[in-house]
Amino acid sequence: MSRFSYGPWHDGPDPLAPPVDLREALDAIGRDVMDGRSPRSALEELLRRGTANTSGLDELSRRLWQRRSQLQRRHNLDGTLQRVRELLDEALRAEKAELFPDPDDDARFREAQLDALPSGTAAAVRELAEYDWRSEQARESYRQIQDLLGQELMESRFQGMKDALQNMRPEDTERIRAMMADLNDLLLSHLRGEDTSAKFAQFMRRHGDFFPENPRNTEELVDALAQRAAAAQRMMNSMSERQRAELAELMGNAFGDPKLVEQIASLDANLRALRPGEDWTGSARFRGNQPMGLGEGAQAMADLAEIDALAEQLAQSYPGARLEDIDLEALERQLDEDASVDARRLSELERELREQGLLERAPDGSLRLSPKALRRLGQTALKDVVNAARRQGRRDSRVTGAAGEPTGATRPWQFGDTEPWDVPRTVRNAVLRGAATGPVSLDVVDVEVTETEQRARAAVALCVDTSWSMVQDGRWVPMKRTALALHQLVSTRFRTDALQLVTFGRHAKTVELGELVGLEGVWEQGTNLHHALLLAGRHLRRHPDAHPVVLVVTDGEPTAHLERDGEARFSYPPQPATLRKTVAEVDALAKLGASVSVFMLGEDPKLEEFVKLIARRSGGRVVNPDLDGLGAAVVGDYLHRRQSR
Incomplete structure (x- = not known):
């Protein structure tokens, strides 16, 4: 029989995680694109904003900065100095208590010697380096000072050594001296450009337990040590002059071995030479009341550097930035597992949008919505139109079927x-x-x-107003969604129909659906309905066997017309010539059998008077829908004209 074992998942994405919701993402990108954003900026906005179930980059960045602020607000760098002072006071109290009952002169001399100690902690510790303690408790407290300084010094330079430095014994101190000597010898050889592969392997065999990060070669060892040493230097830079002087003097007593400080200084010099690009001069301000020791302070500075790097990765503001650049392990260390999961989902979302062909590269290198994405947006837009028609009590219409x-x-x-x-x-x-x-x-x-x-075949021209007033009055997106819905209906149910999209501002032009969806609003004076109807007529003449349908969406009366030389003439209030040319084009369409339906947005009395004139002359009609009902009105009119045919 086969045997199975079950346990936590440790490698790769969660196999039980819900799939990425591309439809929600595409709808969000589509809304932004139709609102005038480029597809690239719309994608970036989606990633910054996130989705219903996934925090965006902005929220992750906010949490990172909050974490950074908490580190600096809660802590200060006095931890080592405070602890040394406490141990020193304990040693002095125990020694004086031992000396007090003794009546001899030596005891009085020792008391005087203790009373004459300098007030500074570092100077007092240095003065007592050769003192012969009578009290065993005092001797132990002083030894703890030496061990504490040694442990803090080593932990500030070697990440993960805290456990290895617990319960130090004399032989452990000798091992640290040997490790430091071998390490500096290895780094000097590497600095001279020698092949250190064999020396590195030998070093790790002897001292590998001091390096839980388990570097694989000298370069990785240097990287880990340089980052930690730079963090320790930034911590020292963050201290006051008094604190730095006190610690520098105290470190000569680390493990009771002044040579250890010399080894650390050599290590720092070697690492600076090997990694000059590390931040050795930075600093940070800590203003809290929770003291940190040297090791904790170095870790705090390393955390601040890691937070800054993560913030840059989340900002995605550098050239060639990708969501795959985000260090998920570091993000989990600084925040939590949920943050790492959210960042991974955003990366998967971006990758899926590209791999499934919803975003593609244009010939000029820019991003654009693919035909597949436009179809999905059209499906959503048409569904919204059908729902709007149902709410208004209109007859339901199928969106698929035979021809x-x-x-x-x-x-x-x-x-x-x-x-x-x-x-x-x-x-x-x-x-x-x-x-x-x-x-x-x-x-x-x-x-x-x-x-x-x-079923009769139709030639449909949808003419949409793209003048600045459409943008200014919030009609831009409803207009685009209307075009999407109509295009989706024609391309799925009435595939033999010929649909032409025409935009008109100062000039008119025919556009593809993707071009219309990505069209940005531009401040430009002019509503050239004359040019739009002229292009619509050309489209109808190319399909003489099809039933002609002309649909116009506008929010203003004609204020421009096309001259014989191809230039647009603008005038407000409209010139009689503009109105005459526009009406003449309506009459030309009527001769082709086309009635013009006008969907008037807004409450302009002059526009209402003009479009009623168009309707009378062409046998069409005027509809004044609200923005939510625009799509339903246009699609409904198109279906009505096909059925009446």
Whole structure:
């Protein structure tokens, strides 16, 4: 039998995590693109904002800065000095208590010697280096000072050595001296450019337990040591002059071995030479009341540096930035596992948007929405339009189906038929045929198909106003969503129809759906409906066998027209020439059999008067929808004209 074992997942993404919600992400990007953003900036905004279930880069950055502020507000760098002072006071109290009962002159001399100690902690510790303690408790307290200084000094330079330095014994001190000597010898060889592979392997065999990060070569060892040493130097830079002087003097007593400080100084010099790019001059201000020792202070400075690096990675503001650059392990160390999961999901979201073809590169190198993305946006827009129509009590319309309307009649299937099967009659035929022979089975002779009538083909021109007033009055996105919904309906249900999108401001032009969706609002005077209708007429003439449909979405009366030389003439209030040319183009469309439906946005009396004139002359109609109902109104009018045909 196969045996299985179960345990926590430690490698790679969580296999039980929910899939990335691309539809929500694409809708958010689509809204921003239609609002005038570029696809790249829309994607960046989505990643900064996040999704319903995933924190964005801005929220992760906020938490990082909060963590940084907490480190500096809660702590100060007096921890080592305070602890040394406490141990020194304990030693002096114990020694004086031992001396007090003794009446001899030596005891009085020792008391006088203790009373004459300098007031400074470092100077007092140095003066007592050769003192012969009578009290065992005092001797132990002084030894603890030496061990504390040694442990703090080593921990400030070697990350992860705290456990190794617990319960130090004399032989452990000798091991540290040997490790420091071997380490500086290794670094000097590396600094001279020698091959240190063998020396590094020998060093790790002898002293590897001091390096829990387990570097694989000399370069990795140097990286780890240089980062820690630079953090320790920044911590010293952050102290006051008095604190630095006190610590520098105290460190000569680390483990009771003045040579250890010399070894540390050599180590720092070697690391500075090997890694001059590290931050050796920075500092930070700590203003809290929780003291930190040298080791904790160095770790705090390393944490601050890591937070700064993570903040830069989350900002994504440097050239070639990618979400894969974010150090997820560091993010989890500084925040929590949820933050790491959120960053990973954002990276997966960006990658999936690209890999599934929702974003693509344009020939000029910029990002743009792919046809696949436009189809998804169109599906959402059309769904919203259908829902809006239902809320307004309009008849529901299907968005998919065959290219013909069922007549209600059926006939036997013939080779080459593409009409849908009439399933009830097909099954009934099979039952009647097989009633006398046993089990029912379908045969080709049983199949009946639904007869459909050929649906008329339409040539549709949707003319949308792109003047600045559409942007200014919040009509920009509803206009684009309307175009998306109509395009989706035509491309899915009425594939034989020819849809042309025309934008008009000072000039008019035909555009593809992606160009319209990504169109940015530009301040430009002019509403050239004359030019738009001229382009619509050209589209209708290219499809003489199709039923002509012209739909116009605008919020202002015509204020520009096209001259013979191709230049647009603008005037406000509108010139009579502008109105005459526009009406003449409406009449030309009417001769082609096209009625013009105008969807008037806003409450402009002059515009209302003009569009009513257009409707009368072309046999069309005027609709004044609100912004939420614009898409339903345009799609409904298109369907009505097809059905009436």
